[in-house]
Amino acid sequence: MQNETLFAGFGGQGVLFAGKVLAHAALELGMEVTWFPSYGPEMRGGTANCTVIFSDEEIGSPQVLNPTSVIAMNQPSLDKYEDQVQKDGYLIVDSSMTNREVTRKDIHAICLPATEIAESIGQKRLANIVLLGALIRISNYFGQAELENALKKSLEGKKEDLIASNITALQRGFDYGS
Amino acid sequence: MQNETLFAGFGGQGVLFAGKVLAHAALELGMEVTWFPSYGPEMRGGTANCTVIFSDEEIGSPQVLNPTSVIAMNQPSLDKYEDQVQKDGYLIVDSSMTNREVTRKDIHAICLPATEIAESIGQKRLANIVLLGALIRISNYFGQAELENALKKSLEGKKEDLIASNITALQRGFDYGS
Amino acid sequence: MSRELWKGNEAIAEAAVRAGLQAYFGYPITPQTEALEYLSARLPELGRVFLQAESELGAINMVYGAACAGARTMTTTSSPGTSLMMEGLSYIAGTEVPMVLVDVVRGGPGLGNIAPAQGDYNQMVHGGGHGDYHPIVLAPASIQETIDTVYEMFDIADKYRTIGVVMVDGSIGQMMEPVTLPPMKEVRKIWPDWSASAAQGKRERNVLTSIYLDPKEEEITNLRLMKTWQQIEKNEVRYKEYFMDDAKFAVVGFGSAGRVALSAVRAARAEGIPVGLFRPISLNPFPRQKILEYTSKLSGFFVVEMNSGMMLDDVILASQSRIPVEYYGRMGGVMPFPDEILREIRLLHTNGWKTEGHPRDRWLAKLETIVKEEM
Amino acid sequence: MSRELWKGNEAIAEAAVRAGLQAYFGYPITPQTEALEYLSARLPELGRVFLQAESELGAINMVYGAACAGARTMTTTSSPGTSLMMEGLSYIAGTEVPMVLVDVVRGGPGLGNIAPAQGDYNQMVHGGGHGDYHPIVLAPASIQETIDTVYEMFDIADKYRTIGVVMVDGSIGQMMEPVTLPPMKEVRKIWPDWSASAAQGKRERNVLTSIYLDPKEEEITNLRLMKTWQQIEKNEVRYKEYFMDDAKFAVVGFGSAGRVALSAVRAARAEGIPVGLFRPISLNPFPRQKILEYTSKLSGFFVVEMNSGMMLDDVILASQSRIPVEYYGRMGGVMPFPDEILREIRLLHTNGWKTEGHPRDRWLAKLETIVKEEM
Amino acid sequence: MTTQNLENMQVVYQHPESLLDINTHYCPGCTHGVAHRLVAEVIDEMGLRDNSIGVASVGCSVFTYNYFDFDFVQAPHGRAPAMATGIKRVHPDKVVLTYQGDGDMISIGTGEIIHAAARGENITVIFINNSNYGMTGGQMAPTTLPGQKTTSSPKGRDVEQVGFPIRSCELLATLDGAGYIARRSLHDPKNIRLAKKAIRTAFETQVRGLGFSMVELLSTCPTNWHLSPTKAIKWLEDNMIPYYPLGDYKVHPALKDLKF
Amino acid sequence: MTTQNLENMQVVYQHPESLLDINTHYCPGCTHGVAHRLVAEVIDEMGLRDNSIGVASVGCSVFTYNYFDFDFVQAPHGRAPAMATGIKRVHPDKVVLTYQGDGDMISIGTGEIIHAAARGENITVIFINNSNYGMTGGQMAPTTLPGQKTTSSPKGRDVEQVGFPIRSCELLATLDGAGYIARRSLHDPKNIRLAKKAIRTAFETQVRGLGFSMVELLSTCPTNWHLSPTKAIKWLEDNMIPYYPLGDYKVHPALKDLKF
Amino acid sequence: MPLTGTIVVDENLCKACELCILNCPVQVIALDKSHITPRGFHPAALYKEGCTGCGTCAVVCPEAAITVYREKRPEKESKA
Amino acid sequence: MPLTGTIVVDENLCKACELCILNCPVQVIALDKSHITPRGFHPAALYKEGCTGCGTCAVVCPEAAITVYREKRPEKESKA
Numbered sequence A, B: 001m002q003n004e005t006l007f008a009g010f011g012g013q014g015v016l017f018a019g020k021v022l023a024h025a026a027l028e029l030g031m032e033v034t035w036f037p038s039y040g041p042e043m044r045g046g047t048a049n050c051t052v053i054f055s056d057e058e059i060g061s062p063q064v065l066n067p068t069s070v071i072a073m074n075q076p077s078l079d080k081y082e083d084q085v086q087k088d089g090y091l092i093v094d095s096s097m098t099n100r101e102v103t104r105k106d107i108h109a110i111c112l113p114a115t116e117i118a119e120s121i122g123q124k125r126l127a128n129i130v131l132l133g134a135l136i137r138i139s140n141y142f143g144q145a146e147l148e149n150a151l152k153k154s155l156e157g158k159k160e161d162l163i164a165s166n167i168t169a170l171q172r173g174f175d176y177g178s
Numbered sequence C, D: 001m002s003r004e005l006w007k008g009n010e011a012i013a014e015a016a017v018r019a020g021l022q023a024y025f026g027y028p029i030t031p032q033t034e035a036l037e038y039l040s041a042r043l044p045e046l047g048r049v050f051l052q053a054e055s056e057l058g059a060i061n062m063v064y065g066a067a068c069a070g071a072r073t074m075t076t077t078s079s080p081g082t083s084l085m086m087e088g089l090s091y092i093a094g095t096e097v098p099m100v101l102v103d104v105v106r107g108g109p110g111l112g113n114i115a116p117a118q119g120d121y122n123q124m125v126h127g128g129g130h131g132d133y134h135p136i137v138l139a140p141a142s143i144q145e146t147i148d149t150v151y152e153m154f155d156i157a158d159k160y161r162t163i164g165v166v167m168v169d170g171s172i173g174q175m176m177e178p179v180t181l182p183p184m185k186e187v188r189k190i191w192p193d194w195s196a197s198a199a200q201g202k203r204e205r206n207v208l209t210s211i212y213l214d215p216k217e218e219e220i221t222n223l224r225l226m227k228t229w230q231q232i233e234k235n236e237v238r239y240k241e242y243f244m245d246d247a248k249f250a251v252v253g254f255g256s257a258g259r260v261a262l263s264a265v266r267a268a269r270a271e272g273i274p275v276g277l278f279r280p281i282s283l284n285p286f287p288r289q290k291i292l293e294y295t296s297k298l299s300g301f302f303v304v305e306m307n308s309g310m311m312l313d314d315v316i317l318a319s320q321s322r323i324p325v326e327y328y329g330r331m332g333g334v335m336p337f338p339d340e341i342l343r344e345i346r347l348l349h350t351n352g353w354k355t356e357g358h359p360r361d362r363w364l365a366k367l368e369t370i371v372k373e374e375m
Numbered sequence E, F: 001m002t003t004q005n006l007e008n009m010q011v012v013y014q015h016p017e018s019l020l021d022i023n024t025h026y027c028p029g030c031t032h033g034v035a036h037r038l039v040a041e042v043i044d045e046m047g048l049r050d051n052s053i054g055v056a057s058v059g060c061s062v063f064t065y066n067y068f069d070f071d072f073v074q075a076p077h078g079r080a081p082a083m084a085t086g087i088k089r090v091h092p093d094k095v096v097l098t099y100q101g102d103g104d105m106i107s108i109g110t111g112e113i114i115h116a117a118a119r120g121e122n123i124t125v126i127f128i129n130n131s132n133y134g135m136t137g138g139q140m141a142p143t144t145l146p147g148q149k150t151t152s153s154p155k156g157r158d159v160e161q162v163g164f165p166i167r168s169c170e171l172l173a174t175l176d177g178a179g180y181i182a183r184r185s186l187h188d189p190k191n192i193r194l195a196k197k198a199i200r201t202a203f204e205t206q207v208r209g210l211g212f213s214m215v216e217l218l219s220t221c222p223t224n225w226h227l228s229p230t231k232a233i234k235w236l237e238d239n240m241i242p243y244y245p246l247g248d249y250k251v252h253p254a255l256k257d258l259k260f
Numbered sequence G, H: 001m002p003l004t005g006t007i008v009v010d011e012n013l014c015k016a017c018e019l020c021i022l023n024c025p026v027q028v029i030a031l032d033k034s035h036i037t038p039r040g041f042h043p044a045a046l047y048k049e050g051c052t053g054c055g056t057c058a059v060v061c062p063e064a065a066i067t068v069y070r071e072k073r074p075e076k077e078s079k080a
């Protein structure tokens, strides 16, 4: 069993971090994981994305043409990746940053105003976690507890103070996903 | 028909120049020629040698293990190359710079006090040409006129003034060779 | 032992530290820089040597010095940087001192780009420096494998007093995977008896040089190097096999191309296609013997690389052209998707093997249309 | 036309001048220096550009600049110098500008020595720089052939906008032979439309670069380079044959090794041994097709080189291992005597071909005893 | 917002001709952009655009050639002066400039810049000193200030271990071949105007054949300094200028008459 | 010949211990040999022989390691300071020296020497300036004097084309990392004695950890100058010294107390 | 009385670095929060009267995004 | 009265460069034309009395070929 999630958005939207949280969740469950980012200076200011794959066997390609799920945090990402989501896969869209509905009917899609929700809990930059929460809820990749645990791991050390707000954001996403 | 002549001695004895004269002679007769020197800084002060090959067909290796003739201008060269001369080949030795006779009987050898002869005509450094003269005489590779002509070619330009003395030296070698 | 998520470049650096790295010299270049950055903090805190050189030329010659001095030493760089190290590498090989080089390959030639590529294969494997020498080149495919390779490479380099190259591409340098780190080794306390570490009246002086003005002496050195290389060819061949026992034909790919191929091979197996994957880890020495053996049980080799087909020639050579070889690759930093390779596997399975012309030419004809389509 | 005695290095320089060389940049290194010295007098008197660079790194990048500027440009160097040029060469290849490089090879690796050698074969032929590119490499064997090759190489480099390497060894650089010099060409007056020569309001501006941040764009460049290379493979194969019409087996050797072999082959023929000589002149592109054709009429190839057997692999590859291959070489600046090669030819003639193991291993075993004896 | 009508108005400042009207890849507030504009303005004023050949280096300015509207080449890291030499020797009548960062010019490119200057190579070098390796993510450069934290000097530059920063103008000014060597800063309007004058002088030096010219421009790197553009300006003023004194370090006598 | 009996005599000058008693490959009268002897004498006097590691460069002195009796390595052309850096960082308690010619150090090796000095690398550089590339047969070097004929400047160095010679001491002295920078000459007894003092000071600099030290020694190349050894001495005095003023260019304050 | 002028900011170029704002002697520039440029920035713009057309903002703008206009004056006065 | 001394030239090292001859303050050194060293040189040697053992020749010798001896003096005198 292998799952591939593609996170895509503008640089600065926390795309890479959201991916790390998911990767940590898988790691904690003893799975094989790859976190594969777009990288380098040319990413500066531009778009960013990363692919997180988890599986119970040695992982081959760290990037895939048709991921099982996509989190799209801006319009270009939605336009570029909607078609690539696997049939019956998941597409989570931040409707605060996009101006259209998901058109495909053969996938499970959620459009939620993640940025607004995040702003409502006082931190615009938590939209990524809100979206992740929603994905986890409908995909059931992991349980909420595991994700919270992964969040803690990812924020250990310097960023401890952010744990609480992140968990709230995750919760909002979860609620929305249900 | 291919002939190989190895010139060997101390740096400064004019080994390379003598080779060039022979090469020019062959060139003037429209033959194929190679002039192959030992080279580079490590030659400084040490020993120098060059191999001149002329032939009427495309020349292969520019150096040979057993040359048809050897001109040895010092003891080390005599010791190193005597055995290498081809059977029935020629070995010309400057006896002013060596302290023994040629031992081989299956080659044509001439030992002449080239340096003394050269000094006698006022130019120690012409021993090389004296020896060349002797080689040409017994080997009959070329006629005297052709060698004189080659000498002129080799000295054209800056060294014109040396032509006369060189021709005398050549003559002395010739006389000795007969 | 606990598994942690590590970024490739940092994992490489930590593995070297644990292998007893005593002196690191490097110069920033994407996609390798995190290794240098990591060590800039890590080594000083351990009281070991970290120095950012003024250039890759400086770096490789500092490494050369440190190697002569008897230290476990390493540099990390990426393609343009490796080119600047060629003179130094040739000297190091000629002087027979050990060192480890990690090349995190990017798209080229020239300045190219920073995306994952395998275009340094020839430069590294067939010797980019002047003269006769053979560096060991290992090409791991995952971060764990990379760590283990780097960790072991220091011992291998010491054993043969040779250059050990770990060649990975930008994706391995940049991605994160869970890894188990090897134990921390003691750093060397006694300097090797051959090293330029000051005689201290305890031994004859040592002279380390690569100049042998007398060709015959140089030839003896060349001969010694070649004999060492024969030992290396005997002892250091490494590869990994997937689905090979019952495979009718095999994909051959190293590093990331190999792991992308793995996904494709699995998919093909799921479709009942009897294909296996042979993943060379030691590119130099190349698993010649193993490839040759397979020619007797396979219908053909399908080579996949992220370059214009460099290992391809070595596979054909090793196979002694006994069975057909097909090629597929992407260049310039483009990483193929498993789907592309699966597509080719299917074609081979259904249409069988072509033999007229050179596999590279067949592939180029194909790639041209693919590139157009993707535009 | 009159024949004159010329020293190889100076003849190379004069041939370049007559081919329309406009800008030369170089750095002294034995056994190539006479080319630089000759041009230091010759070019200024013709009002063309001569500049001694601060290093080979400087030299190759000045050449890069001059090539982008649209001039016929060249540098000459020797082994350690070529290693320092690898980054520049990779950039030049990636930028698709023409230039000529003459490598007068010496013994290596490292500082080695200044004697004639062929140890740069892999570096030059299989690409010593990073990334995917293929320089044209021609290896003449006499001074006349060298002159003609250098003279023509400027046109070839221009035609494909690529790197043209003329690879000879120190003996060709240092010896004298009679040559007929080619006619003096006019120097270029109009700059190529692609060159960075200032738009002057006459055309769109030109940008010459080797960076393509988007891998897909880089790949298109790689593809263009490979297609050009296919053209070169089709058009630029060169070799010379001796006694091949009725040969039962053939010696294969390039450059000086080839001409030494010629003496041996002649001697063997005199003894009635039906051996021929195949001398590749274009090492890249390699005369693959021709070698393959010969496998149907020959009993085997006997490869002779002045290195550890580099072209050897290309011969085996080209022959598709259809007939046995044997190898003999000397390394480190030792130039074999015809007698050594004749000895091996006789052995092959009387004892026939061995096939177990690799020819390189068979040769190394043999060389060890030879070297001992010569001590 | 105030709207305006532009009749009876004259343009007193606008986008220079030699600078293409496209969006740069530079981070917001990065003064690389200011340097570009000044060079373009000078090229325009001197009417050199059609006669110029630029050499881009490797650094954040690697894409300079996308912004200047004249022939351009792109050099290997540090080798721009060598490429410029090759070009200038082939086209002595053209104006040749390199645009290099501090890592490029005075770290890996030290040999090339020193020898170009020593030869009195008649080229103009625009040298952007932002005290770090911008493009690769902010590592230490030879120009990084003592104590300055970078990704490869995490505890701050330790002069005991890596020495003090190199002052390029002071170094190059010792060479006879240098015709004009000056340091300016891009942190405020006054200094930007002075920087432009220096750039103008540098090109005049080349046009008059007076030898090698180089203008060092103290520049900001908000991204890797982890400061806002406005704070970065302040940091430059407070920290870089004291260490890198502004002024002329070498002025060819034949330039003394210059007025503008 | 006068024969002498040596009883009741004391040795006042002899072949130094650190210098092996073998014939050098240097041309007759080449002052490379004098430099070797002075370095050996200082190493002996300071008792550093067993604690020293030398780095030979590429030039006529490539075989230095055959003459000095302590550990030695041989560096690629121009890279000796980088190798010395690698060695010194691994063995900070050892004395590390490089021995480099002018082509090696200030042509191809410019980047390495400048950065070693800038870092204050605690090594000692013996720099032999003989105004040409000796080993390769006398080509022009960055140190070749204006108008000086060499095999690659057949009409004499044309400063219009290749610029003026580089003065290495003046250049390196501008760097903060330099602890001791001096120029001496080997052309007569007095100056040779002064040269030895400078070499001694350079090693003291290293031993005291005061940073980078370099002694430039004006040296003869009779072979490529095409002069007899004695004439070469005169040529050096008449032509090189005026262009390369002798003296100390940088002296670390902590060295002021040195007496010998 | 100062010359009066105005500026036009090219919104395709402006990256909202605020250097113009920092340096405007009469402080009449601000980021226009009311809308976003294609590159995702709130561009700089005049937000009140008083621009003298001194050009300072254009001098410091890294993106050469500002065009500065100044009122035309009759010849002789401008000399004054 | 000057100290009297003498020198011994190592003929394996001497290359007849004559720098010692050039610099000897009392000009007592000359090349010994009477014989040739293994390396083919006429070595330097004292050719007359008068060497003061000043050491100058050794100081300038590129081959470190010269050993200089000087007469021992009773302690107190040497102080004088």
Ligand SMILES: Cc1ncc(C[n+]2csc(CCOP(=O)(O)OP(=O)(O)O)c2C)c(N)n1
Pocket: C027, C028, C029, C030, C056, C080, C081, C084, E058, E059, E060, E061, E077, E100, E101, E102, E103, E104, E105, E128, E130, E132, E133, E134, E135, E136, E141
């Ligand atoms: C040979 C080589 N080494 C390293 C690099 C990686 N690299 C790219 S830009 C750069 C540094 C640029 O810094 P600087 O010159 O200061 O320019 P900035 O980005 O700061 O403007 C480096 C090290 C490279 N491209 N090539």
Ligand SMILES: Cc1ncc(C[n+]2csc(CCOP(=O)(O)OP(=O)(O)O)c2C)c(N)n1
Pocket: D027, D028, D029, D030, D056, D080, D081, D084, F058, F059, F060, F061, F077, F100, F101, F102, F103, F104, F105, F128, F130, F132, F133, F134, F135, F136, F141
């Ligand atoms: C990379 C490289 N380039 C060139 C050479 C050839 N080379 C050997 S020595 C030398 C110059 C030596 O001159 P210098 O450093 O002044 O020493 P000198 O012989 O004058 O004492 C050169 C160019 C080389 N060995 N390696």
Ligand code: SF4
Pocket: E025, E026, E027, E030, E031, E032, E060, E130, E134, E135, E220, E221, E222, E223, E224
């Ligand atoms: S990284 Fe720094 S130098 Fe580079 S563009 Fe951004 S701010 Fe400017």
Ligand code: SF4
Pocket: F025, F026, F027, F030, F031, F032, F060, F130, F134, F135, F220, F221, F222, F223, F224
């Ligand atoms: S060539 Fe010059 S430097 Fe070299 S050993 Fe001879 S005299 Fe000395």
Ligand code: SF4
Pocket: E029, G009, G013, G014, G015, G016, G017, G018, G019, G020, G021, G043, G044, G057, G060, G061, G062, G063, G064, G065, G066
């Ligand atoms: S300075 Fe230029 S880029 Fe910055 S905010 Fe003002 S207009 Fe925009």
Ligand code: SF4
Pocket: G005, G006, G007, G023, G024, G025, G026, G027, G028, G029, G050, G051, G052, G053, G054, G055, G056, G057, G058, G068
């Ligand atoms: S022109 Fe002057 S006054 Fe007007 S906005 Fe710009 S800086 Fe302010």
Ligand code: SF4
Pocket: F029, H009, H013, H014, H015, H016, H017, H018, H019, H020, H021, H043, H044, H060, H061, H062, H063, H064, H065, H066
């Ligand atoms: S100085 Fe030394 S080498 Fe020269 S002649 Fe005198 S003893 Fe001989």
Ligand code: SF4
Pocket: H005, H006, H007, H023, H024, H025, H026, H027, H028, H029, H050, H051, H052, H053, H054, H055, H056, H057, H058, H068
């Ligand atoms: S010691 Fe003094 S006096 Fe005696 S030979 Fe030497 S230089 Fe002359």
Ligand SMILES: [Mg+2]
Pocket: E059, E101, E102, E103, E128, E129, E130, E131, E132, E133, E134, E141
């Ligand atoms: Mg910078």
Ligand SMILES: [Mg+2]
Pocket: F059, F101, F102, F103, F128, F129, F130, F131, F132, F133, F134, F141
């Ligand atoms: Mg020199």
